[in-house]
Amino acid sequence: MNKFVYMDASASWLKPQSVIESEVGFLQELYANAGRGVCARAGKVDDLIANSRQIVADFIGVRCENIVFTSGTTDSLNRVVNIVKNTIDKKCPVVAVSDLDHHSARLPWEMCAKNGECEIVVMPLDENLNIDVNKIPNADVFVITGMSNVLGVQQDVKEIIHHIHMKNKNAITIVDAAQSVVHSKLDVCDMDCDFLCFSGHKIGADTGVGVMYIKNPDEWNLDKFGGGMVNKITESGIVFNNAPEKFEAGTMPLTQIIGLPAAIENLSNWNGGQNLIHYMYDELSKMKNIKLLSLRDACMITFVVKNMHVLDFGALVGANNICLRVGNMCATWIHKKMNIDGSIRISVGPWNTMDDAKYVIDTIKSLVG
Ligand SMILES: Cc1ncc(COP(=O)(O)O)c(C=O)c1O
Incomplete structure (x- = not known):
């Protein structure tokens, strides 16, 4: 039998033809860097990136300035740790994680704990292995896995965050949506999380692109510095671009970002x-x-x-x-x-x-x- 049956969509999605065509079309006919050029071709690339950002923002029900492109969920989740550490005053915050977490969501915080930079508490699960909203611990930061990549059940993230905020209205909430974004339409504003992360390759786009949603981008300090994020540098200081660009130092994965709209359209029809x-x-x-x-x-x-x-x-x-x-x-x-x-x-x-x-x-x- 020559047939090959691929049933590992949760690890990585096969690529729809429309995604491949978007990427090939860009590479063959339009390629230029974004955010730097003044020629018409570079302007067209800027438009394509802006279009992808708008489509991603609509996909999860937020505004464009909340969408930062990264290289994937793992990158986003690690960056969130640094952004939080660079911003909050508390030297050793309590971070609540759960046994549903993927290594990408929990290990960065476990490593901080090892260095004495935070204290970890584990949120109890109920008898069905869902996060138990009645047993939310006291913590400063919460890592919430939207859907375990082993058990495949949507967590009621809105309800979990509601219970977290009843305990601590200033708690920082971080959602790993790598799996949950595939299986239902997320209304991220309604969820009311501070950060939400997912990968392009798990929704049919290419590898090397991801999303880091930030609810209030201007409340957070930056974690990465380089080209494309600076408005001006003068004697009196450095002025960064507005969000989201100020979080996007360096050349972005342009081709992969440009493949995202076709992936989202394909997923929406499934x-x-x-x-x-x-x-x-x-x-x-x-x-x-x-x-x-x-x-x-x-x-x-x-x-x-x-x-x-x-x-x-x-x-x-x-x-x-x-x-x-x-x-x-x-x-x-x-x-x-x-x-x-x-x-x-x-x-x-x-x-x-x-x-x-x-x-x-x-x-x-x-x-x-
Ligand atoms: C729940 C969850 N979080 C995070 C990740 C990490 O995603 P990536 O490897 O695309 O960064 C995965 C990948 O399997 C996942 O299933």
Whole structure:
């Protein structure tokens, strides 16, 4: 069989033709740097970047000045740590994290804690492994995973932030939306977070581009310095550009930013693939050697196979041209919480068909069912 079934959308999205065409068109016909040139061609690039920013802003329900382009979720989340550290007076803030967190969201703060720059508290999860809004701890900063990349359940971020603000109206809230942005329309203003981060490559755009939403960009100190962010330098001081440009030092990933509108349009036309998820979930639940970890209505399926290491399972299905994610998925804490070392994840995108789903189920059945 030559068919290759890619069911690892949550790791990275296959690229729609329209994204590829946007990027190739730009590279072949229009390429120039942005924010620097005065010729018509450079002006056109500035317009394309402005258009991408507007479309991203509309996508999550915010204004353009709140959208900073970065190189990805990991970059955004690490930058937020530095921006917060560069701004707040408190020398050792209390930072609340949770076991749902991806390494990208929690490790930067864990490293600060190791250096004595913050103290970590862990937000308790309820019996369904969602953040327990009734047990929000006292903290200065909150890291909220919008959707675990292992369990695939949307957290009620608005409600969580509401409870956080009831405890501490000045608390800083940071949302990792790398997975949640894929599966439902986020109304970020309504959520009322201070920062929200996601990656282009998980929504069908290219690698190397990400978004860092900042609610009040002028309240925060900068973390990066270089070209493209300075308005003027005089004897009396340095004047930076307005937000968001002042947060975008250096040449940006222009091609990847220009691919974002097509990716967002493609994602907006997708039905979420829940019919495929339900079919596979129901079939897997009939197999005696499979232990499902995710819920039927989650956006991804996660499971383990009795008496088989997840890497062995990954190799076996891989030999049948099926691409799934296996391992700890950079989410060690939730695996620890479930008393396992790793798991197997199926996640679908618009390219997957019911034939793909049947092939995956038949293959798993023949291997371990
Ligand atoms: C929940 C979550 N946060 C953060 C990341 C990191 O994203 P990136 O590798 O694109 O920076 C991922 C990637 O899998 C993720 O699933």
